[in-house]
Amino acid sequence: MGALLGWVLAGAVAISPMPSDLASLTPSFVLSQPLSMIGQDAFPIPPALRHGASLSGDYHLVLTLAEADGRRYTTASLYKATEAVCQLVWSQPLPHSYGPRLALVSDRGIVVLLDDWINVASPRAIVVLDRAGAVVAQHSFDDIVAAIGQSRAAVVDQAAQGFWLADNPEINRAGSHLSIPTAGGQLTLDLANGEIEF
Numbered sequence: 001m002g003a004l005l006g007w008v009l010a011g012a013v014a015i016s017p018m019p020s021d022l023a024s025l026t027p028s029f030v031l032s033q034p035l036s037m038i039g040q041d042a043f044p045i046p047p048a049l050r051h052g053a054s055l056s057g058d059y060h061l062v063l064t065l066a067e068a069d070g071r072r073y074t075t076a077s078l079y080k081a082t083e084a085v086c087q088l089v090w091s092q093p094l095p096h097s098y099g100p101r102l103a104l105v106s107d108r109g110i111v112v113l114l115d116d117w118i119n120v121a122s123p124r125a126i127v128v129l130d131r132a133g134a135v136v137a138q139h140s141f142d143d144i145v146a147a148i149g150q151s152r153a154a155v156v157d158q159a160a161q162g163f164w165l166a167d168n169p170e171i172n173r174a175g176s177h178l179s180i181p182t183a184g185g186q187l188t189l190d191l192a193n194g195e196i197e198f
Contacts, residue, residue, distance in 0.1 A: 045072075046099055046117050054107040057081055059089075061105040065098065074099035078111060078133065090133030096124060101162050106175055110191045114169065114180070115162045121152075125164065126180075128194040137194020148183045148198045155183045 050063040060079040065072060076099075077091035089109065094100070098117035105111050109131035116122040121141040128136040141163055145152050159182070160166050167181035171191075178189040188197045 050099070050103075052103065052105060053081075054105050054109075056107045058107055059105050059109045060086065061103060061111060063094075063099050063103060072097050076103070076111070076113075076129075076133075078105065078109065078129075078131075080109070089131065092133055096122075100124070100127070101165070102168070104169060104171070104178070106171060106191065108175055108191075112169070112178060112189065112191070115165060119162050121163050126189060126194075126196065128189070128191065136192075139194075139196055144182070144187065144196065147187065147196050148185075150183055158183050 046063075046065055048065050051060065053060040058081055060081060062077045062079070064075045064077070066075065067073075074094045074096055075091060076094050078089045079086045080089050081087075094113070096113070096116050100113035101115035101117050103111065103113050111129040111133075113124065113127040113129070115125055123140045124138060125141045125144050126137070126139040128138075130136050139147075142152075144164055145155050148155055155164050158166060164182050165180065166183070169178050169180045169189075171178050176191055178191060180187040180189060183198070185198060189195075190197075
């Protein structure tokens with residue numbers, strides 16, 4: 001896999017490399033909707049199983065969509081891989097009924113969930129989970145708009161995915177910050193404390 005830093009996962013099995021200009025960044029993986037769906041107002045129900053892993057292969061994130069009592073819910077599970085086994089680190093249901101639009105797991109086991117699969121002004125536009133699965137930070141769409149300093153309409157108008165995402169996120173070389181393209185610039189997410197800055 002060499003210089004590749006991440007992969008976009010379109011469904012449960014089809015994997016495509018991210019652009020080569022990400023080669024200077026720390027490894028990470030992104031779970032996403034199929035690229036053919038990006039920018040559309042209506043999305044199909046996500047695959048029942050989505051999987052991504054850190055580039056080193058040390059951590060694997062699995063999102064599972066299920067239905068019970070007429071309600072859909074998504075469970076996220078993080079696994080730590082060793083030479084012999086893949087050990088479950090944590091597993092928990094997510095408040096996103098269809099799961100996040102994008103999910104990233106770093107080589108440090110930090111999970112970032114971005115937006116909802118469906119096009120809504122989400123109260124869970126950014127969720128950061130630590131290696132134990134605890135929520136470090138959660139930011140709503142309105143929190144992001146406030147950080148950007150533009151109107152809601154301006155942020156939405158510049159989005160290529162959902163309400164506010166302009167492109168796939170990039171993690172810095174040290175693995176400490178995530179850069180998220182939006183509103184003509186970059187929203188920076190501190191992976192240690194979940195603080196955002198535009």
